[in-house]
Amino acid sequence: MTGNPALRRLGLLTPALATIALLIGLPLILLIWISLLQKGGSSGVDWNAAPSLGNYIRLAWEEDFDGTMILNTSYLVILLRSVLQAALTTGLSLLFGLPVALWMAGLSRGQRDLMLLLITIPFWTNLLVRNYAWLIILREDGWLAQAVGSVSPIGPIPLLYNDLAVAIGLTYSFLPFMILPLYTVFEKFDWRLLEAAHDLGASRSRALRRVLIPIAMPGIAAGSLLVFIPCLGAFVTPALLGGGKTLMLGNIIQMQFGASRNWPFGAALAVVLLALMLIVMVAMAIWRNRRVR
Amino acid sequence: MTDSSAVSIRSVSKGFGRGTAAVRVLENVSVEIGQREFFTLLGPSGCGKTTLLRLIAGFETADQGSISIDGQDVTQAPPFRRPVNTVFQNYALFPHMTVEQNVGFALVEQQMPADRIRARVGEALEMVRMQSFARRRPAELSGGQQQRVALARALAPRPRVLLLDEPLSALDLKLRKEMQIELKLLQAEAGITFLFVTHDQEEALTLSDRVAVMQGGRILQMGPPRDIYEAPTHRFVADFIGDINLIEAEALPDNAVRLPGGTQMSLPHKARGRITLAIRPERARILAPEAGQLQAQVIHTAYLGTALVHKLALADGGTFLLRQSDLDGPQPAIGSQVGLGLPAEALRVLAQ
Ligand SMILES: Nc1ncnc2c1ncn2[C@@H]1O[C@H](COP(=O)(O)OP(=O)(O)OP(=O)(O)O)[C@@H](O)[C@H]1O
Ligand SMILES: [Mg+2]
Numbered sequence A: 001m002t003g004n005p006a007l008r009r010l011g012l013l014t015p016a017l018a019t020i021a022l023l024i025g026l027p028l029i030l031l032i033w034i035s036l037l038q039k040g041g042s043s044g045v046d047w048n049a050a051p052s053l054g055n056y057i058r059l060a061w062e063e064d065f066d067g068t069m070i071l072n073t074s075y076l077v078i079l080l081r082s083v084l085q086a087a088l089t090t091g092l093s094l095l096f097g098l099p100v101a102l103w104m105a106g107l108s109r110g111q112r113d114l115m116l117l118l119i120t121i122p123f124w125t126n127l128l129v130r131n132y133a134w135l136i137i138l139r140e141d142g143w144l145a146q147a148v149g150s151v152s153p154i155g156p157i158p159l160l161y162n163d164l165a166v167a168i169g170l171t172y173s174f175l176p177f178m179i180l181p182l183y184t185v186f187e188k189f190d191w192r193l194l195e196a197a198h199d200l201g202a203s204r205s206r207a208l209r210r211v212l213i214p215i216a217m218p219g220i221a222a223g224s225l226l227v228f229i230p231c232l233g234a235f236v237t238p239a240l241l242g243g244g245k246t247l248m249l250g251n252i253i254q255m256q257f258g259a260s261r262n263w264p265f266g267a268a269l270a271v272v273l274l275a276l277m278l279i280v281m282v283a284m285a286i287w288r289n290r291r292v293r
Numbered sequence B: 001m002t003d004s005s006a007v008s009i010r011s012v013s014k015g016f017g018r019g020t021a022a023v024r025v026l027e028n029v030s031v032e033i034g035q036r037e038f039f040t041l042l043g044p045s046g047c048g049k050t051t052l053l054r055l056i057a058g059f060e061t062a063d064q065g066s067i068s069i070d071g072q073d074v075t076q077a078p079p080f081r082r083p084v085n086t087v088f089q090n091y092a093l094f095p096h097m098t099v100e101q102n103v104g105f106a107l108v109e110q111q112m113p114a115d116r117i118r119a120r121v122g123e124a125l126e127m128v129r130m131q132s133f134a135r136r137r138p139a140e141l142s143g144g145q146q147q148r149v150a151l152a153r154a155l156a157p158r159p160r161v162l163l164l165d166e167p168l169s170a171l172d173l174k175l176r177k178e179m180q181i182e183l184k185l186l187q188a189e190a191g192i193t194f195l196f197v198t199h200d201q202e203e204a205l206t207l208s209d210r211v212a213v214m215q216g217g218r219i220l221q222m223g224p225p226r227d228i229y230e231a232p233t234h235r236f237v238a239d240f241i242g243d244i245n246l247i248e249a250e251a252l253p254d255n256a257v258r259l260p261g262g263t264q265m266s267l268p269h270k271a272r273g274r275i276t277l278a279i280r281p282e283r284a285r286i287l288a289p290e291a292g293q294l295q296a297q298v299i300h301t302a303y304l305g306t307a308l309v310h311k312l313a314l315a316d317g318g319t320f321l322l323r324q325s326d327l328d329g330p331q332p333a334i335g336s337q338v339g340l341g342l343p344a345e346a347l348r349v350l351a352q
Helices: A005-035 A054-058 A074-105 A109-124 A127-138 A143-151 A163-188 A192-199 A204-232 A236-241 A249-257 A263-292 B049-057 B099-109 B114-127 B143-155 B173-190 B201-207 B225-230 B235-240
Strands: A061-063 A069-071 B007-016 B023-033 B038-042 B064-069 B084-087 B161-165 B193-198 B210-215 B218-223 B245-252 B256-258 B264-266 B274-279 B285-287 B294-303 B308-314 B319-324 B337-341 B348-350
Touching: A005 A263, A054 A061, A054 A263, A074 A109, A074 A163, A074 A204, A074 A249, A074 A263, A109 A163, A127 A143, A127 A163, A127 A236, A163 A204, A163 A236, A192 A204, A192 B084, A204 A263, A204 B099, A236 A249, A249 A263, B007 B049, B023 B049, B023 B064, B023 B218, B038 B049, B038 B201, B049 B064, B049 B084, B049 B161, B049 B193, B084 B143, B099 B114, B099 B143, B114 B143, B143 B161, B143 B173, B173 B201, B193 B201, B201 B225, B210 B225, B210 B235, B218 B225, B218 B235, B235 B245, B235 B274, B235 B348, B294 B319
Parallel strands: B038 B193, B038 B210, B084 B161, B161 B193
Antiparallel strands: A061 A069, B007 B023, B007 B064, B210 B218, B245 B256, B245 B274, B256 B264, B274 B348, B285 B337, B294 B308, B294 B337, B308 B319
16 A cells, blocks of 8 residues: 555546546547548548538538628527427426426335336337337327317317427426436425425415425426436437427437538537537536525 | 404314224313413323324314314314414424525515515514524524524414424523523513423423323313422322322221321312322421321432432332421431321322
8 A cells, every 4th residue: 555645546546537538538539529520531521631610610601602601590590499499398397297206205115116117117118119109199190199189179280290299209208307306305305394384374386486396496407407408419209200390409410420421510510519518507507506605 | 352262172183094003192182272371281202292283283184173263263274374383393494595584484475575574584583592693594503593493483473373392392401491481571572372382391380371281192181380280180190290209098988098007197188999199299297206197217318409308118118209498407317217297288189
């Protein structure tokens, strides 16, 4: 044993640091490097090109015939749509997840464990399969579409291949990520605090607003982050349930790496996506620090 | 309206669980608490004190019976519609709010303007001497400080009735004594009815206008502290409050009793069969051997500053405590035989 504790600590940390560097750091650097190169060759990347910011510029501007740069909003629109779609999904997950988590926290030990199992079961099934299942439910002759059509005063409503279908599919996929952190806070919640609130004159809804929700805020924040971030990069659900009409950022990235064989542009899009997520997380962290003071 | 009781509990019963797991926690409890009364529920752990408070506050519903507050039947009313506030046994302060926000909670619900809330919160915090902690969060307070905040929070909206569930139990002796006096003053000043729960008999006797002694979900005896102390009607009450000597005796005709050892004496009460007599340690007298009603041997004497307490062995094997407050009087030597004088008016006949 050496006498230097700092050195020893470093020695103990090495395996973890090496893993992070190899599995996260290196690919990230590679991604950023590729985003600065040009498309070309059979692999999709011209490794000899001079690095430039061209791919990032292409996100918002394109070159006209005479060489002037004009604004091209098509990617920006998709970016905005991705953010809105992710926000909508987060909102829906919160709406459905909150009551479920609340209800679960009130169950007996055994029932809770069963519910946790039921909630995690979908993860054992392939995402594609689960999305195809929704395809069957939502399509024109599916039972949900039929049921909606029979009660709707304006006749059948198309449920598939639109933003709504994508929102349904995404909410379904990511709902467990909202329920689990919420359940964790509610499980620890001291229900006598609600009694204290009632005692001091707060009705049920007032007690929820002033006591339960604020105390559950860390869980709400964590759940929202866990839903919002993967939603932003989702591509299976929008491709299947959106029918290729309502593209999200994930689909464009997939296309660049696949059919278009333009890795550098795909990499640039991926870096933008990462930056977006980072901004959201940093904003969240700042807000949370402010709350704790 | 003015002559109605502050709290009126009529034949309330309450149980938890079903089937074989069912437990009866309150059995046919009836209490009338007067306006501005300081009323105390006293009893051992698990006797149902908290449950009775929860029924009055509205967190539980009675299986049977009815409850009214200020003449209004509230048996079915939700907690937020009852003019009572509670100081919880576990404080139940809101962890995400400062002391100030905790105390102002009810006032915000009443939609009081902000400047009046600030004034009221200041007053309430001053009352419990916590002004300098206004900006702290509950996690940054000691147990005793949290208790005082809980008290301020319940007092701030000036309820008609304040329910206090062992509000002083976490305080050290000195602060507890101070807070007892504060509470008493506060209650008189604010004109609020206090329903106080404790299992500290001394606290109950010092503070209360009336005390109800509970055991196993029933009220055994109810009355002013002096009656409870001097004239207990149940063996449990006598035993629970202060020290007492119990003597098994046999009742004879014409109000007479035969004590262990054969001495007969007459009682001011009627009694039949085998009975238990009770006498407080300070009411018995030490006499010369062979005098008095019982014979005993001194086995130990403790000096308590204001009195001497003698522990005596009775001839039939029981022990007897005797409190001598005349410190300058004659003191029996350890091991000596003495006679015990039991004044008839100090003896109580107990129910089991
Ligand atoms: N929700 C409940 N379910 C089942 N039993 C309960 C419930 N609440 C209380 N009890 C039982 O009722 C009895 C009385 O409880 P209670 O809390 O009223 O006692 P207490 O007199 O306040 O005691 P302490 O002095 O320890 O606070 C206890 O035996 C307790 O186990
Ligand atoms: Mg209790």
